[in-house]
Amino acid sequence: MRSARSLPIRRTRLAARCTAGALTVGVAASLLLAAAPPASAQSTTDDGADLASRFTFAVLPDTQFYSRYSAEQFQPRYGTDPFATQTQWIADNAETLHIPFTAHVGDVVDRANVAAEWQAADDAISILEEAGQSYSILTGNHDVLDSSDTLVDTDYDLTAEPFLKWFGTDRAASDPSYQGSDPTGFSRYHIFEAEGQQFMVLTLPWRVSDATLAWADSVMAEHPTLPVILTSHEVLNIEADGETPRETDYGLMLWDKLIAGNDQIFLTFNGHFHGASRLTKINDFGHEVHEVLIDYQMAYEGGNGYLGLFEFDLTNGRITAQTASPWVVSKPQETLTSYDQPFLEGAQQQYGIDIDFAARFAGFDPTFGEGSTPDEPSLTQRARDILLDGFDGPDPIDTELPGDERDFVEAEGTVAHWRFNGLDGVVDADTVIEDVAGDNDLRRVDPASTNAVGAEWGDVTVESTDVHGFSSDGAAVCFADSSATRYSYLTTAADAAINDVDLSEGYTIETFVKLDADWTAAQNGWSKALVRTGNRSWTEMPPSQWDYTASPTALGISNLREFQYSSLSAEASKGDRVNWSGEIMTGSWSHVAIVNDPDTRTTTMYVDGAPVLRNAVDTVGMTWNDGMPWILGADWVDDAARNGWHGCIGETRIIDRATTPADWLTQRADLSGLQVSSAPTGMLPAGTETVTFSGMGLPGADVLVTTSDPAAGDAVAAAASTPSAASSAAAIVDADGRWTLALTGLSAGSYDAQVVQSLGARTSDPVAAQFSIAAASEPTPSPTPTAPGEGGGSGSEPGGGTGGTAEGALPATGLDQSLLMSLLALGGALLAVGATVAFRARRRTRD
Incomplete structure (x- = not known):
């Protein structure tokens, strides 16, 4: 066994985490999310203190799930949806908080070809328009009919694109801040005034062409003295720890071809990648450019209404950011959960950027001043006071990083717990993945004994350099070069006790998973990470067009990169019950927990601690086929393996009862009892x-x-x-x-x-x-x-x-x-x- 792996302690709050997931924990981490302390812990300052020239720039992160589930879930449960609540709050408080402009960073809807989603977005944006509030909006990958990386904006059939029908240039022109667009109508620029100064907001679509970049250059050349805020759906990504920025090829292309050579661009905003991060880079003029990622679609309730409020203090030279949710404070008290925190207060959610505006802009506008009305107290504090007025919220979820591989909660009713620490390198015929809770060890199936095409022993390795931050195991098994026909998998023995374990009275399945960065839908869609093998046609499940000969229970990924959990309940005659997550990022770890609760007759999927929107109902326990093993790393259909998992799988645990987050592997062992x-x-x-x-x-x-x-x-x-x-x-x-x-x-x-x-x-x-x-x-x-x-x-x-x-x-x-x-x-x-x-x-x- 290798020595204990030490990790630094870091306190964080999960909005699911978690992160978020999200929690997060996304961490991200990747959607690992930091939640605010209870409202009672907040403090206010004297309105007369620290007077300065200030305004607030509002940012709306990806709203795709708000639009998708507005009519189906949000309206029936709450009477409104997060998107409309966000825009209504901005409209109601624009004067008080000095909000001259609101920027949307894309993924307005989830499915570009569904009119109901565009209608929900239209309803929300109309609130800003009716209040006379200026805004910009742009396309994310979900807002165009074909988001393939092989296409750019000039390749689209402009007459067919729904975005241009719902949010075309004619509609944009009704906003006095709108100044024009590129020939496609996707890219636009706006000019707004605040505190006697003018700023440009330049919007770029999903996958911009060189022609559009040339147009953007020309727009700035025509307004050479304006500082520019660039908004695009993709610029900056985030690492698995949920905080550290990661640059993307597309973002670097924008930097090289547009941002670095235009000194006017001092700030960028993007969404797309789940979580929040930021990066400061130095442009060709030796000046700082601040890149900001903000996206909470994988958090509780598809983002839980979080938006960005960026206070510009022109007097003191500072941008103060906070992440707040008007939606949380608008919910009925009886609906609130521990995920409902009015503010997120992680390092990438509450922060300040020092920027001497006059010095930064002197190269292109030597007349830029400190603002016309230096008489405003903190707008950041004022926004907090507004949101917290009368709000009595729940306590947030606490968690922290593990101290070493021993640092997890032992859960009563654990029937199997597979861990990989102590192993390294290729998983071969002699490798045993220990079940630390019993005798259900996993072994690798010889590739030569399967129908896999081209699979080799070297395809499967145990690695410890990149794992989910909240897994104390410190290692994971990774499957390389997987596809529908090339696959490898780990299996329990034919006589393992878990093969016949009775989970008809509820259960919890936990695992940590990651998709490889080069994952593609064509090669890797519908692959599975964890399967209780068998054949549904052997059960009382009625004949079905879909998956009739698939295994009774499986957790995997769809062709749209959504986690899918499909399982026959103990009442197989009712057919399968399916849970779906939102879009999962490649190259990022996620903690997935599946909880079947017989008391509520529900199966709930949690991704980095946050329950997903699409969960299964009228389901208790699971049906199984006697003597059939559990496998990790591939699907099992028509009595054989296929569709290998292209990525990594971390420690995995199965419990014979429904649990709460306090029991999960993301929680820490109790050291307080010394x-x-x-x-x-x-x-x-x-x-x-x-x-x-x-x-x-x-x-x-x-x-x-x-x-x-x-x-x-x-x-x-x-x-x-x-x-x-x-x-x-x-x-x-x-x-x-x-x-x-x-x-x-x-x-x-x-x-x-x-x-x-x-x-x-x-x-x-x-x-x-x-x-x-x-x-x-x-x-x-x-x-x-x-x-x-x-x-x-x-x-x-x-x-x-x-x-x-x-x-x-x-x-x-x-x-x-x-x-x-x-x-x-x-x-x-x-x-x-x-x-x-x-x-x-x-x-x-x-x-």
């Missing part, structure tokens, strides 16, 4: 060189005691060992939760000891113990083993420690130290006898 039941205290006899500590802790955790050497000032530390293996160097709490450790090599002096338990980088709060060792000339009391005083834990088990009287055991009598020491010396023998009798009595009781 108890120190015996420790040295008070004055110890001269010549004492060794003292012993003991207590209770988390099985498998490290326990460490540290103190300073009064003579040398160096730290002295001893690791815990089990009572039955005192000479062992293993720094662990034993399986019964007991630990004992000893400090050796001590000398006369006073000691402040700290006892902690930890899992790698994550450590508990310390328990303190104080003691002293008398010098050779000092009288000392006889030792008595005691429990620590202040800061000590509870516990009834005696330790083997050497100690004096417990801290705080003596009353405050006002006697001086010499008299107290004399009294202690006179009573030492009696104390020793009494302690020995009591210790033996307790020992006999325990034994």
